[in-house]
Amino acid sequence: MIEKLLPPSVAAVESFIDPPTAQLLGAEVAAAEGFASGRRQEFVTARWCARRALAELGIPPTPILRGERGEPRWPDGIVGSLTHCAGYRAAVVGRADEVLSIGIDAEPHLPLPARVVSTIALPSEVERLAGLRAEFPEVCWDRLLFTMKESVYKAWFPLAGSWLGFDQADITIESGNTFHAKLLVPAPEVPGGEFTGSWLVAEGLIVATIVKPRVRTPAHAVR
Numbered sequence: 001m002i003e004k005l006l007p008p009s010v011a012a013v014e015s016f017i018d019p020p021t022a023q024l025l026g027a028e029v030a031a032a033e034g035f036a037s038g039r040r041q042e043f044v045t046a047r048w049c050a051r052r053a054l055a056e057l058g059i060p061p062t063p064i065l066r067g068e069r070g071e072p073r074w075p076d077g078i079v080g081s082l083t084h085c086a087g088y089r090a091a092v093v094g095r096a097d098e099v100l101s102i103g104i105d106a107e108p109h110l111p112l113p114a115r116v117v118s119t120i121a122l123p124s125e126v127e128r129l130a131g132l133r134a135e136f137p138e139v140c141w142d143r144l145l146f147t148m149k150e151s152v153y154k155a156w157f158p159l160a161g162s163w164l165g166f167d168q169a170d171i172t173i174e175s176g177n178t179f180h181a182k183l184l185v186p187a188p189e190v191p192g193g194e195f196t197g198s199w200l201v202a203e204g205l206i207v208a209t210i211v212k213p214r215v216r217t218p219a220h221a222v223r
Helices: 037-056 114-120 123-135 141-160
Strands: 010-015 078-085 088-095 099-108 169-174 178-183 194-202 205-213
Touching (some): 010 037, 141 169, 141 205
Antiparallel strands (some): 010 088, 178 194, 194 205
């Protein structure tokens, strides 16, 4: 499913079940100590997906540990993102010399509680969501916005190393299952100060992805 949203420069693996053969590797065992059973299973299967995706890039099995904010720590030369929710886990990875950053998120295709919408959406976004809801009521646009904001944060954090609030990115949902996120904070690490992503609704899920390509400087431009 998720591969429909991704360019050929990255590798993706997803799972709608928790494979009984999936296991933790090395220091991941200690990292998962104290997790409740459900959280541990998410952790295990997400890393099972990650190792299979890395294998497509020729990377041997390696522990995928967590950084200070829970972000996955990828092997040198690799960028990627993980997501998990009820009934779904996925990993997307790419080579750092081709891809600047990746952010993915999946959520159940269910409405957000009204009190949550007011905490994640800017006034401009609320207005745009109302128009989309009136035209296409079958889509849970509020949940979609949340999923997009999560994917923006996951793409942002490895570059900036800092928090990005829900009110610090203004998202416009566009035709053709794409979206555009304008960062409302200084973002010298992000070319153009913006992210463009893709989304879909399928299998009872909402999935949003961002793959920010690395901009190469032409050799003749280097002095």
